[in-house]
Amino acid sequence: AQTVTQSQPEMSVQEAETVTLSCTYDTSESNYYLFWYKQPPSRQMILVIRQEAYKQQNATENRFSVNFQKAAKSFSLKISDSQLGDTAMYFCAFGYTPLVFGKGTRLSVIA
Amino acid sequence: DTGVSQDPRHKITKRGQNVTFRCDPISEHNRLYWYRQTLGQGPEFLTYFQNEAQLEKSRLLSDRFSAERPKGSFSTLEIQRTEQGDSAMYLCASSFGAGGADTQYFGPGTRLTVL
Numbered sequence: 001a002q003t004v005t006q007s008q009p010e011m012s013v014q015e016a017e018t019v020t021l022s023c024t025y026d027t028s029e030s031n032y033y034l035f036w037y038k039q040p041p042s043r044q045m046i047l048v049i050r051q052e053a054y055k056q057q058n059a060t061e062n063r064f065s066v067n068f069q070k071a072a073k074s075f076s077l078k079i080s081d082s083q084l085g086d087t088a089m090y091f092c093a094f095g096y097t098p099l100v101f102g103k104g105t106r107l108s109v110i111a
Numbered sequence: 112d113t114g115v116s117q118d119p120r121h122k123i124t125k126r127g128q129n130v131t132f133r134c135d136p137i138s139e140h141n142r143l144y145w146y147r148q149t150l151g152q153g154p155e156f157l158t159y160f161q162n163e164a165q166l167e168k169s170r171l172l173s174d175r176f177s178a179e180r181p182k183g184s185f186s187t188l189e190i191q192r193t194e195q196g197d198s199a200m201y202l203c204a205s206s207f208g209a210g211g212a213d214t215q216y217f218g219p220g221t222r223l224t225v226l
Binding site for chain 2 (some may be wrong): 004032033035037043044045046050052053091092094096097098099100101102103104
């Protein structure tokens with residue numbers, strides 16, 4: 001069974017700084033997808049970024065980028081120029097259909 | 112595109128009562144998923160549909176839980192004889208896919224409290 005581990009329950013970062021959230025996963029499959037979702041307080045979950053395992057190039061979306069290390073089964077999320085609106089729970093997810101989620105990292109951006 | 116909607120947003124019930132939740136997916140999406148999220152945890156998969164067919168069910172989905180998607184559009188999730196352990200946020204998501212990992216779009220959730 002696939003598992004996803006997020007080892008940082010809580011993190012904080014100063015506004016405009018850079019922060020990296022960690023995620024590791026376990027699978028025996030060779031082709032799969034990885035996702036980062038954001039869940040702001042009392043709001044619905046939205047997709048931040050996705051990565052196909054067969055692509056070596058790391059995905060980027062504006063201020064968000066990933067460091068995908070397939071051999072290490074690591075998939076970290078880097079947020080550059082952090083903004084107050086980035087305050088949220090961040091979930092790493094693995095899979096096809098359905099998704100397997102980690103327990104999340106609560107990120108607080110401090111002014 | 113109005114996104115995924117769920118109704119009700121909050122439900123408080125007494126132990127032993129039945130409850131039903133509704134999910135309306137994004138209109139062109141053929142796949143619909145139900146997840147459960149408890150405090151401090153990530154969402155856990157319950158079941159999913161492709162069109163009207165229920166393709167997979169989690170072991171979390173006990174025989175007190177039933178889900179339907181009768182016309183391949185909206186879906187309902189019913190919990191019979193609710194227990195306090197059923198208290199959670201129930202999330203619905205939808206996607207358009209024919210294989211691989213399509214992006215799932217989530218609704219706001221229904222928060223269930225069982226007294």
